Amino acid sequence: MAPPGNNGEFHRADPAYRRQMQIWLAISVLVGVAALVALQWWLSKLGSTARVGELFSYQEWLNRLLAGLCLLLGASAAGFAQWIYRMAVASAAERRWPPASMRTSADVRIRYLTSADSLVTQLKATALALAVLALGLCGWAIWLFRNA
Numbered sequence: 001m002a003p004p005g006n007n008g009e010f011h012r013a014d015p016a017y018r019r020q021m022q023i024w025l026a027i028s029v030l031v032g033v034a035a036l037v038a039l040q041w042w043l044s045k046l047g048s049t050a051r052v053g054e055l056f057s058y059q060e061w062l063n064r065l066l067a068g069l070c071l072l073l074g075a076s077a078a079g080f081a082q083w084i085y086r087m088a089v090a091s092a093a094e095r096r097w098p099p100a101s102m103r104t105s106a107d108v109r110i111r112y113l114t115s116a117d118s119l120v121t122q123l124k125a126t127a128l129a130l131a132v133l134a135l136g137l138c139g140w141a142i143w144l145f146r147n148a
Helices: 015-049 052-094 113-147
Strands: none
Touching: 052 113
């Protein structure tokens, strides 16, 4: 049996997964645009109707809005860090990237042995950095909630 690694093997894409990811991307873009339009509308309304005494309450709402956004981004970063770490553990066990169980949206060249091991190290470092970012965002959100 020939040793794996240099035979140009590809992990084939899953077309259903590709469509699913494209749909989620489109939904995310539409939700983001709607949120930006709603924020712009709210801020323009705030600028035209705010009296001097009401600005403090609007600042509290802005702090709460920013804190909620920080919590959302922190939860997303934590979830992505967990997924990356699971992929790193699966790759380390199989000594190949991507793991056989992973679905991809495009064909990916398979990396074996030491090449996969170096990628596992990079993935674990990325997962750790994302976890630290998630903790920082959640800490900032808590600080904003306490000061709101």
